[in-house]
Amino acid sequence: MMRIRLIAFLLIATLGTMAIAANRTGQTPSARPPGTSYKAPAFTFNKITDGVYHAVGTGSLVVMSNATIVEGDRDVLVVDSHVSPGGAWALREELKAITPKPIRWVVNSHYHFDHSHGNQIYGPEVEIIGHEFARAQILAGKSQDSPAREFFVGGVPATIKTLEGRLAAATDEKTRAQIEEQLAIQRNHLEGTNAVKPTPPTMTLTRKMTLFRGGREIQLLFLGRGHTAGDVVVFLPKERVVATGDLLVNGTSYMGDAFFTEWIQTIEVLKGLDFDTVLPGHGAAFTGKAKLDHWQAYMRDFWEQAQKFHKAGTPWEEAAKLVDLRGQAANYPAIRAPGITPNHAMRRAYEILDGKVK
Ligand SMILES: [Zn+2]
Known part of the structure; x- marks a missing residue:
């Protein structure tokens, strides 16, 4: 009896140590979420400068927004978590080829579904940071039940039906293969977005927060109302890089939650930051202030x-x-x-x- 107890104790102790070891080297292991049937890679990691990347979706998994990666001396900060747990999971998996350091900080540039609906995959070792308005909106269900989400995601079942119809009518192999690929992407997208449990930031700011990670200074700034009432830009003063979420994108930004006159003023404040490179929430990175x-x-x-x-x-x-x-x-x-x-x-x-x- 004593021996069995001892063996059981040793076994539990060993498993416990293994779990701690896994946490030290990486993240809380999380099961592969729904919405992760896709042909890797889901992301292209565009290197901006040492340890700074702009992660842009390839289209093999619908992620709907870019992420920015900032490597510190011990850990990694990621800006935005995409449209689904599957998108966030794919980013974390594919990031392992870029750096062995664990993600410890996730910033939501704002509360919109396509920037915050992957938050749920991150374990308690990760702080999710956002403006206090973003937290309030997500808690109130506004990221899920929004006209924006309805417009951009609500049509997916209809798209699937259309593709199914086209597949049934298609005869040549090449066309069929193309439609089947599109169908797989859209079905996976639907599965992923259906699995969303809106998860708010665990840490909030109203004006400014600065992280010092080794030689890296990472400023999180609220510059005024614009795309929403709580947009946070991530500014790296030494690297002269700013991640702007949807406050400034490469193209025209969604204006359904806009504060138009204030947004014009907030862009004026953004001009005052000393940067060369903009990493937007949508579209390719660009340089300059034009x-x-x-x-x-x-x-x-x-x-x-x-x-x-x-x-x-x-x-x-x-x-x-x-x-x-x-x-x-x-x-x-x-x-x-x-x-x-x-x-x-x-x-x-x-x-x-x-x-x-x-
Ligand atoms: Zn947005």
Whole structure:
């Protein structure tokens, strides 16, 4: 009896030590979440400077936003967690080829579903940092039940049906293979987004937080309201790099939660930071400050027109079709016709003009 107890004790002690060892060298091991049937790699890690990477989705797994990776002396900070636990899991797996250091910090640039819905894969050894507004929004269910999520993800079941129809009608092998690949990606995307349990930041800031990780200074800054009421940019002053989330993207940003006039001002504050390289939440990284001017000009144009439509009593749905931003096409070549999609931007403008937004 005594011997069995001793063996049991030794066994438990050994397992315990093994578990501690696993935690020391890496992360809390987590099971592969739903939504991870994909052909690796899911990400391309673009090296910006030593230990700093911009992780951009390849399309083999729908991740919907970029991540920024900042390696410290002992651990790694990641900006944003993508649209699903599967996306965040894939990033963490693929990051192992870049660095053996564990992820200890995840920053949510803002509360939107496509930047925070992978938070749940991170264990208690990881702090998730966001603006206090982001935490409040996620806790209130606003990342899940949002017009933005409905617009960008709500159509996935219909897309799958369409692809199934096309597959049934397709005869040649090459076309069938292409449709099957698309179907697999969309089915996996649906499985991944269905598995989301919105998980708020464990640590919040209102203005500024700075992490010193060895020689690396990492500033988390709230520069004013803009894309949402709680956007955080991650600024590396020595490396002259800033990760901007959706406050500034490579292209036009979603404006359904925008504070238009404040956003123009916040971009002005962003201009005051001393950086060369911008790592946006969507689209490719870029250098210089010209795109800050372009985005301000776009918003000024939109806001002026929105005010005119509102004053004239034009219904917002109509105004969203009539608004003409072709004057900005030199900087945003995707603009070819009047109208703004999604029309959430105009609805938001009217809500502000009606005094419904605090
Ligand atoms: Zn966003």
